[in-house]
Amino acid sequence: MTDLLNVAILGASGYTGSELVRLLARHPKVALKALTADRKAGQAMADVFPQFAALDLPRLTTIAEVDLAAIDLVFCALPHGTTQQVIADLFAKKPSIKVVDLSADFRLADPEAYATWYGHPHQALELQKDAVFGVSELYRDQIKGAKLVANPGCHSTTSILPLVPLLRERLIEPDLISIVSATGMSGAGRAAKEEMLFSEVSEGVHAYGVGKHRHTAELDQEFDKAAGRTARATFTPLLIPMNRGIYATITATLAAGATAEALHAALEAAYYGEPFVKVLPFGKAPQSRHVRGSNNVQLGVVADRGPDRAIVVSTLDNLVKGASGQAVQNMNLVAGFEATEGLGQLAIFP
Template identity: 65%
Template sequence: MSEKIKVAVLGASGYTGSELVRLLLRHPAVEIVALSADSKAGRTMAEVFAQFTPFALPRLVKIDEIDLAGVDVVFCGLPHATTQVVLKKLLADKPSLKVIDLSADFRLSDPAAYEAWYGHAHQALDLQREAVYGLTEIHREKIAGARLVANPGCFTTCSLLPVLPLLSAGVIENDPIIIDAKTGMSGAGRAAKEGMLFSEVAEGIHAYGVASHRHTAELDQEYSLAAGQPVVATFTPHLTPMIRGIYATIYVRLAHGADAAKLQTVLAERYRAEPFVTVLPLGQVPQSRHVKGSNHVQIGVVADRIPGRAILISTIDNLVKGASGQAVQNMNLVCGLPETTGLDQIALFP
């Protein structure tokens, strides 16, 4: 594209919104033309996030104050249930808009599944049917032609990438797939919550959403597509006292004739050409600190001491590959740009 892509970020005052701004400021093909944050409308981004003090950015406004005539792509970082109503209006007003949605509103293709997991009927069924699930490495071709991309959840991105190629190749069984995942505090958002106070979470760890976390629906959906038959995963998330990161330990049963080395080979071959996915040598274990601040994924495969089983370990930065970085990766595809554009950050260490 000869001219810069004009981008609006809705919900720019949250962690994913600010991470989008951080990435887009260094994207050579993008111009940020509008930023919304209803609760902080009228303020500058520098007043909300001091790291943006050196940069000239649009003032935060309410969504209905944005002039869509000057916008090519909208990133939507609004709460679930809000997004579907907002996007229904925006796309009616300007059908040519490209949308990358970071909420959960369009991730589930089955309206009944959405209603069951989120407790209300979907308010934009036509858009739900149109949306493409934005797990870039798996649905790249569909994403490139999409108007509305539903960015996956952070837990699901980390838990799908190690498993989907193995299900497709038939080298693991559909049951059981057990996911024990840890997340950093930024996954809970920026809003003040008593349970997120330092004294409430430091020096400890706890599970939450046990047997009921909504990301489970995405896992079941995508695992079932890869396997060609229904798959029901067991998923338990845990909150850990770190700021960034998702770390998933996944237990699988090997298919007849397969071993851990076969799993590592399948994953290494599948992701050999992927710029953001690294499959480690057999037995090597990834660490969350080695992907912090980057759009990278690291995956390890370890042979379980129990015959016929293996352990997969995957890690991402929840705000980058788990949210805003993957959103930019998808925007690049939608806009016909090289997929890695603006995403070449190396992990921060230490």
């Protein structure tokens, strides 16, 4: 690769695509060479997102028009179920290319689990074995050598980061975990949907995908691996009327001999020195507004009134650390850059 990494973003007209543009436009080691949006091909990026009017960006094109000879790495910010064949075609045309995929199409290592949760067979099985699940803090070494990084889901990242270290240390019971994860509206994407109209969602909160949300499959995969056995958490997502953010409240039953303080110490040890994960002082819960617009995660541990339980709270921005920011972090690892490169934005508050 050259000093500047030449990058294409497929699906630049969605929220995660535009967030990639926002982050990469100021990345000192990246050149944005191609942006695609099939339905908006031919338009300027500023026509779709006026906040980019001051930037000199490539015009939107179709995927077929991208000159891969000029591209080192591709971000795929395309809908689930469409990306497997697109990525297979990319590697067929240019085997040396690197890909960071923001869809769910390569997150599940087990093809049968993928078919169960997504309702159709995997369309690129030969590539699945090369995909690395892109939780940057947990799989840093594997990501560095990967040609295909499967960026995890936003809900998944929010719960995996606090729970995997606790499961690895056998501090909590793997089958007695309850996660309530509230997300902002941008998690539903930018496409027009009647149920996402302001008057449909404002002034209220509701659960969705109860008992069947697809991010549950990612939790199963990573929790099983961490626990060394089957681990089945209860996961309930909520939709709340804010634009950005995820806030997960996790109730965990302590393993024999464990304490809430031990959970806190384990998380501090696991993320010591990590630039984007902050463990708050014991007994303090984070607030979503304190990570908004940043690639940061804040974790808190609070003792429950029952001596055998603890409450772990995790929050991040679903469009940044939950999607595009983590994708850039993974790109940095793949390219050999510092993980923090281009990701120094502080939270926007108020």
